[in-house]
Amino acid sequence: MSDAADRSRIADLGLAPGGRRAIEWARRHSPVVDTYLRERLADGALDGRRVALVVHLEAKTALLATVLADAGAEVVVAGSNPLSTKDEVAAALVDRGIEVHSTRASGYAVWEEDLLAVADSRPELVIDDGAELTTRMARHRPEAYAGLVGVTEQTTTGVARLRALADAGRLPFPAMAANDAACKHLFDNRYGTGQSTVQAIMGLTNMLVAGMTVAVVGYGWVGRGLATYLRALGATPVVVEIDPVKALEAFMDGHSVATAVEALPTADLVITATGGLRAIGARHLDLLADGVILANAGHHDLEVDVEALAGAAVEVVEVREGIERYELPDGRGVHVLAGGALVNIAGGLGHPIEIMDLSFAVQGVGCHELARGGYEPGVHVISPALDREIAAAKLAAHGLSVDELSADQRDVPHGL
Numbered sequence: 001m002s003d004a005a006d007r008s009r010i011a012d013l014g015l016a017p018g019g020r021r022a023i024e025w026a027r028r029h030s031p032v033v034d035t036y037l038r039e040r041l042a043d044g045a046l047d048g049r050r051v052a053l054v055v056h057l058e059a060k061t062a063l064l065a066t067v068l069a070d071a072g073a074e075v076v077v078a079g080s081n082p083l084s085t086k087d088e089v090a091a092a093l094v095d096r097g098i099e100v101h102s103t104r105a106s107g108y109a110v111w112e113e114d115l116l117a118v119a120d121s122r123p124e125l126v127i128d129d130g131a132e133l134t135t136r137m138a139r140h141r142p143e144a145y146a147g148l149v150g151v152t153e154q155t156t157t158g159v160a161r162l163r164a165l166a167d168a169g170r171l172p173f174p175a176m177a178a179n180d181a182a183c184k185h186l187f188d189n190r191y192g193t194g195q196s197t198v199q200a201i202m203g204l205t206n207m208l209v210a211g212m213t214v215a216v217v218g219y220g221w222v223g224r225g226l227a228t229y230l231r232a233l234g235a236t237p238v239v240v241e242i243d244p245v246k247a248l249e250a251f252m253d254g255h256s257v258a259t260a261v262e263a264l265p266t267a268d269l270v271i272t273a274t275g276g277l278r279a280i281g282a283r284h285l286d287l288l289a290d291g292v293i294l295a296n297a298g299h300h301d302l303e304v305d306v307e308a309l310a311g312a313a314v315e316v317v318e319v320r321e322g323i324e325r326y327e328l329p330d331g332r333g334v335h336v337l338a339g340g341a342l343v344n345i346a347g348g349l350g351h352p353i354e355i356m357d358l359s360f361a362v363q364g365v366g367c368h369e370l371a372r373g374g375y376e377p378g379v380h381v382i383s384p385a386l387d388r389e390i391a392a393a394k395l396a397a398h399g400l401s402v403d404e405l406s407a408d409q410r411d412v413p414h415g416l
């Protein structure tokens with residue numbers, strides 16, 4: 001066995017050929033990561049640096065791991081959610097010498113141990129999702145946490161967690177809010193999650209979206225994308241918000257807006273996208289229509305309070321792969337997709353490759369910036385110039401360019 005295999009915890013190294021094919025397919029459709037990012041990382045800044053990569057462990061993430069390793073980094077990988085790990089991809093990474101700690105559906109206790117094993121490898125840099133590794137290092141591995149050079153974070157939820165650490169005076173290193181880069185949230189949260197969530201729901205249920213009434217809980221970037229894709233397929237989105245500005249935006253975008261109490265009784269499908277806890281919780285259960293389908297597109301598995309639902313149910317039956325039906329005492333049945341985990345990732349294919357090409361370019365550039373140094377402790381965003389560079393690389397991959405302002409198009413204030 002190779003060193004990487006000795007140090008790793010994966011399901012089966014024999015699955016590697018399938019994983020290699022999946023990574024190669026992702027590479028073919030990731031021109032920004034495979035060319036722009038590769039070239040940017042070639043300056044040696046990552047040479048010999050230990051980088052922990054804790055993102056949903058599937059082919060696109062694996063591609064990023066290989067690009068970092070090709071740039072000289074010692075990469076250690078774990079999945080950011082045990083339900084989304086692809087065992088064949090984990091095997092392919094180990095087979096090419098990258099240490100991995102993850103198996104699909106390991107359960108949360110084993111997953112936590114995997115994250116701590118990554119922490120114990122003493123990474124200098126972390127590429128995180130939901131700040132899952134960073135917050136655990138802060139809590140359980142304070143010495144390794146104090147030794148971090150920097151963290152770059154993928155999600156809205158994770159950035160909020162890093163900001164909370166910074167506010168509490170507990171972020172002794174610089175962190176990059178990858179989510180806050182335009183090339184991330186404008187495309188990943190909106191188009192990527194919009195398409196892949198609806199696609200996963202269609203795949204899991206084999207049902208027709210046209211004609212459905214869908215309660216979209218949360219109208220941030222994710223909710224916006226969801227509502228757009230749902231409407232394009234002939235569904236009627238009803239947006240539930242707590243922020244009047246977002247609710248007004250949903251209204252002006254042409255969607256219905258309602259409270260949960262108003263929206264839930266007529267919803268055929270409910271999708272949560274809040275980044276918060278219990279968007280659908282115990283107090284909503286009486287409002288749900290018989291046969292309703294609940295799906296979560298936000299970060300927390302707790303956006304749909306499956307525990308409360310289980311507590312109220314007289315029986316839980318798996319009625320189709322990835323769909324559990326909770327029989328309530330009054331005779332109503334409530335369906336939960338993918339166990340309440342991120343439906344597009346745990347119950348689907350994850351984000352489209354072209355979207356992750358952008359998101360991982362942002363994460364990779366953020367990691368490279370941190371490796372080069374010069375950032376103060378606190379939460380940062382890559383510069384607008386880097387954001388534009390990534391967008392330009394993506395456009396170039398499509399054979400597209402933008403114009404530049406000519407001298408006579410520039411506004412010169414009077415009198416100057």
Ligand SMILES: NC(=O)c1ccc[n+]([C@@H]2O[C@H](COP(=O)([O-])OP(=O)(O)OC[C@H]3O[C@@H](n4cnc5c(N)ncnc54)[C@H](O)[C@@H]3O)[C@@H](O)[C@H]2O)c1
Pocket residue numbers: 155156157158185188189193217218219220221222223240241242243246273274275276278279297298299300342343344345
């Ligand atoms: N599934 C995926 O692949 C994926 C991709 C990107 C982001 N995310 C996650 O999706 C979540 C939303 O991301 P975003 O970028 O849209 O965030 P955002 O902060 O832009 O939007 C969240 C919205 O939810 C609203 N909200 C909060 N609690 C609510 C509640 N109880 N009821 C109704 N509305 C509520 C907020 O007012 C806000 O408008 C985050 O957890 C993020 O990490 C998931």
